[in-house]
Amino acid sequence: MRILLTGTSGQLGRSLAKALSDFGELITPQRAELDLSDLASIAPYIQQCKPDLIIHPAAYTAVDQAERESELAYSINAEAPDILAQEAKRLGIGLIHFSTDYVFDGSKGTANGERIPYSEEDICAPLNVYGASKLAGEQAVVNSGCAHLIFRTSWVYSDFGKNFLLTILRLAKEKTELNIVNDQWGTPSSTLFLSNAVKQILLQLQQAETPATWWQAHQGIYHLTPSGFTNWCEFSQHIVTHAAQLGLLNAPLPTIQGIPSSAYPTPAQRPQNSCLDKTKLSQNFGIDIQNWDLALQSCLQNMASLKLADANV
Numbered sequence: 001m002r003i004l005l006t007g008t009s010g011q012l013g014r015s016l017a018k019a020l021s022d023f024g025e026l027i028t029p030q031r032a033e034l035d036l037s038d039l040a041s042i043a044p045y046i047q048q049c050k051p052d053l054i055i056h057p058a059a060y061t062a063v064d065q066a067e068r069e070s071e072l073a074y075s076i077n078a079e080a081p082d083i084l085a086q087e088a089k090r091l092g093i094g095l096i097h098f099s100t101d102y103v104f105d106g107s108k109g110t111a112n113g114e115r116i117p118y119s120e121e122d123i124c125a126p127l128n129v130y131g132a133s134k135l136a137g138e139q140a141v142v143n144s145g146c147a148h149l150i151f152r153t154s155w156v157y158s159d160f161g162k163n164f165l166l167t168i169l170r171l172a173k174e175k176t177e178l179n180i181v182n183d184q185w186g187t188p189s190s191t192l193f194l195s196n197a198v199k200q201i202l203l204q205l206q207q208a209e210t211p212a213t214w215w216q217a218h219q220g221i222y223h224l225t226p227s228g229f230t231n232w233c234e235f236s237q238h239i240v241t242h243a244a245q246l247g248l249l250n251a252p253l254p255t256i257q258g259i260p261s262s263a264y265p266t267p268a269q270r271p272q273n274s275c276l277d278k279t280k281l282s283q284n285f286g287i288d289i290q291n292w293d294l295a296l297q298s299c300l301q302n303m304a305s306l307k308l309a310d311a312n313v
């Protein structure tokens, strides 16, 4: 199988490239070969590389910057997926696309003290340009009529790239006190967890007797994150505690205080509750959904063993 995999210089793309390395031939264009903001170049590129499947984690992901670069965000997050989807339809191949919890406004409350998660059927009402541009991308993929899987994920991190985990590890070394927002709820998603889930789903596709029937039965939007919910403050406390236990951080550790979002204003408004219900994913693919804290520990354990390996070189 020839797989066109975009965004391999990013967090998720890089993990997917590793997870799918023995899955077939991966075509992994960098921005210089396929610039998604150069819309006219996308269809000719796909026609020339003739993939059997497109996996598309590349996106404009700078949530705050998108407020002042809305045209560029829409071009990359909505118009480029539209072209990818139309080409997938024309070639009769599948498209795996990624979207975000920020398509929701986060106004769902709590029941019995627990956050009420959003299902795939809930109404989308993004609060910021990034979320709106990603929602437009989802709609374009669905409307194209191509065989598709759209995975909405949230709070993505890995041992690489620009993310909350690495920011907290850096700040924990620099500061004695961290003030972190504690009124936004969601689920941190390690790229290791995400790429393993995608791999399991692709194995199911590979084993299907008739791929076209498989796509018909499975295509649609799915929520894909580990299980459980937390807030940014609690997430950072878990990062610091586990990192210290694994020798990635040394004492003295910073104290971590919760603050409201109102004390940390950002250009883009974020949803307060972006917890996602994964029932549809479990029912349709039967894959194991790891708890977010265990996924965090796996990521940190990998980082610790790489550090140990580096030290032993």
Ligand SMILES: NC(=O)c1ccc[n+]([C@@H]2O[C@H](COP(=O)([O-])OP(=O)(O)OC[C@H]3O[C@@H](n4cnc5c(N)ncnc54)[C@H](OP(=O)(O)O)[C@@H]3O)[C@@H](O)[C@H]2O)c1
Binding pocket: 006, 007, 008, 009, 010, 011, 012, 013, 030, 031, 034, 035, 036, 037, 038, 056, 057, 058, 059, 060, 061, 076, 098, 099, 100, 101, 134, 152, 153, 154, 155, 156, 157, 161, 162
């Ligand atoms: N990060 C999160 O917290 C989060 C949360 C929910 C959903 N998601 C979704 O999950 C997916 C993966 O996110 P991520 O965190 O892995 O993203 P990321 O680390 O920011 O990587 C984005 C990738 O997209 C590429 N890209 C951006 N603009 C491009 C352009 N004009 N032409 C070609 N490539 C371009 C980047 O290439 P360069 O290296 O050249 O810039 C990079 O490889 C995205 O669909 C995102 O919307 C992310």
